[in-house]
Amino acid sequence: MELNFTLNGVPISCSLPRGSELLLDVLRGPLEQTGTKEGCGKGECGACTILVEGRMVNACLTLAAEVEGCEVTTIEGLAAGGSELAAEQRAFVEQGGIQCGFCSPGMIMSVRALLDRDPDPPEAEIRRALAGNLCRCTGYSQIVEAVRRAAELRREEAR
Amino acid sequence: MSSYHRPPSVAEALRLKRELPGSSFIAGGTDLLVQMKDRVRQPTALISIRHLSELTRIETDGGARLGAATPLSDLADDSALMTGWPILGEALRDFASVQIRGSATIGGNLCNGSPAADAAPALIVLGARVRIAGLDGERLLPVEQLFEAPGRTRVREEELLVSIELDPPLPSGHGVFLKKMRTAMDVSLASIASLALLRDGRLEEIRLAAGSVAPVPMRLHETEKVLRDRPLTPERIAEARRVARDEVRPITDIRAGADYRRHIVGVFVQRALEATLEKGDR
Ligand SMILES: Cc1cc2nc3c(=O)[nH]c(=O)nc-3n(C[C@H](O)[C@H](O)[C@H](O)COP(=O)(O)OP(=O)(O)OC[C@H]3O[C@@H](n4cnc5c(N)ncnc54)[C@H](O)[C@@H]3O)c2cc1C
Ligand code: FES
Ligand code: FES
Numbered sequence: 001m002e003l004n005f006t007l008n009g010v011p012i013s014c015s016l017p018r019g020s021e022l023l024l025d026v027l028r029g030p031l032e033q034t035g036t037k038e039g040c041g042k043g044e045c046g047a048c049t050i051l052v053e054g055r056m057v058n059a060c061l062t063l064a065a066e067v068e069g070c071e072v073t074t075i076e077g078l079a080a081g082g083s084e085l086a087a088e089q090r091a092f093v094e095q096g097g098i099q100c101g102f103c104s105p106g107m108i109m110s111v112r113a114l115l116d117r118d119p120d121p122p123e124a125e126i127r128r129a130l131a132g133n134l135c136r137c138t139g140y141s142q143i144v145e146a147v148r149r150a151a152e153l154r155r156e157e158a159r
Numbered sequence: 160m161s162s163y164h165r166p167p168s169v170a171e172a173l174r175l176k177r178e179l180p181g182s183s184f185i186a187g188g189t190d191l192l193v194q195m196k197d198r199v200r201q202p203t204a205l206i207s208i209r210h211l212s213e214l215t216r217i218e219t220d221g222g223a224r225l226g227a228a229t230p231l232s233d234l235a236d237d238s239a240l241m242t243g244w245p246i247l248g249e250a251l252r253d254f255a256s257v258q259i260r261g262s263a264t265i266g267g268n269l270c271n272g273s274p275a276a277d278a279a280p281a282l283i284v285l286g287a288r289v290r291i292a293g294l295d296g297e298r299l300l301p302v303e304q305l306f307e308a309p310g311r312t313r314v315r316e317e318e319l320l321v322s323i324e325l326d327p328p329l330p331s332g333h334g335v336f337l338k339k340m341r342t343a344m345d346v347s348l349a350s351i352a353s354l355a356l357l358r359d360g361r362l363e364e365i366r367l368a369a370g371s372v373a374p375v376p377m378r379l380h381e382t383e384k385v386l387r388d389r390p391l392t393p394e395r396i397a398e399a400r401r402v403a404r405d406e407v408r409p410i411t412d413i414r415a416g417a418d419y420r421r422h423i424v425g426v427f428v429q430r431a432l433e434a435t436l437e438k439g440d441r
Contacts, residue, residue: 001163016163018160018161018162018163019161019162019164019205020160020161020162020163020205022192041196042193042196043189043193043255043256043258043259044344046256046258049258055232055261056257056258056261057258057262058258058259058262061188061189061192061259061262062188063163063185063188063192063205063207065163065165065207068165110257113257128257131256131257131344132255132256132257132258132259132344133256
């Protein structure tokens, strides 16, 4: 079957030979968008987090066919204009919210969704929003700091 | 290897289900796709129901009607629902992650038939019913009677759970949901839902249900008997704690031992009743 959707603002058309392909496999395979990571493959680690219509989704537990006609955003499409880093990405680099970096694409997509909903979330809400994104390196404190910084940067940009 | 189908209506979904032997309905897929990856299930075809508007509506007008394919986060965002039936919000709050709650549906939680389904104890004490549709019509069944065995419900192979229906909330009823997990994303070790109506110090109504402590989510009828129509006192609470411990039928598995689960249920029953007592009449 044929799948049509918008990936990071670009209309995409691709074929799903079986029909039940997972979105993560289609992104990383035929579409060659390998920024989105596969950790557990079972909804537990959040490395595969992307946004579908602005909502956080585990791409490893989503059928590609379900995003027909939808707006999908991955880490590759986070920065407007392409080359520069988005505020969330810059904040993670600045605050040491990234070590090995494997969790970062998914983590940062969750941060985008959180800050779109609440531009200045308290720490408890930050931690709750990121409960589905596991990090084996940072111990999370720097990540919380990075989210605070990202919120600041976004407010500055909005001014 | 499964094909994918997106029927335009409930009637068409039911017809497809009969036409495609070995097929499965799929809603959020957060149980089914994991089971497919683990090769526990290998459906020949997936019939997606999450786009059916008949299954994704939330209606509140005195009572409530929740479309079975409504994602949990949409329920949590519905302020009329959360105000009228706050115990539902409590049950959904510690449920998995933002990502999972955005996909996972309330109907999928029930139909998957897990003894640990977190929506079940709350829906049981609320006296919720499910509407089930088949090719030859619809029927209503109390959630309390929905579960047969681990992984098995009374929704038959060719049927679809359409909606969950709630009576108007008990005036001044007090609901509590408590669950014990090892970590935030883990399956619950034991959970309790309690709905109480305290008047002049007496429990006019009390409904208790527990998850993860028997082959299916269960109502604690024996414990309720000790409490119903009697003054709610510390002594009575202690007795209810003992009865609840004996009433549940937990197993030992990799997550916890049966004795520990019994203990937790007793403690949770006590905490729920103490919270009701503390809140007092109103
Ligand atoms: C990381 C992770 C964490 C989780 N945490 C929790 C938790 O804290 N608490 C908890 O209770 N669960 C948890 N779950 C389990 C799961 O997310 C829930 O049970 C969820 O509600 C299932 O809904 P779904 O729409 O995804 O079901 P699906 O996977 O789409 O379907 C489940 C089953 O029900 C059938 N089905 C679905 N809808 C219908 C319908 N309307 N009519 C007939 N049959 C139907 C399907 O055919 C399938 O057999 C977790 C899962 C994961 C992966
Ligand atoms: S890879 Fe999707 S949640 Fe782990
Ligand atoms: S930076 Fe290594 S897992 Fe998070």
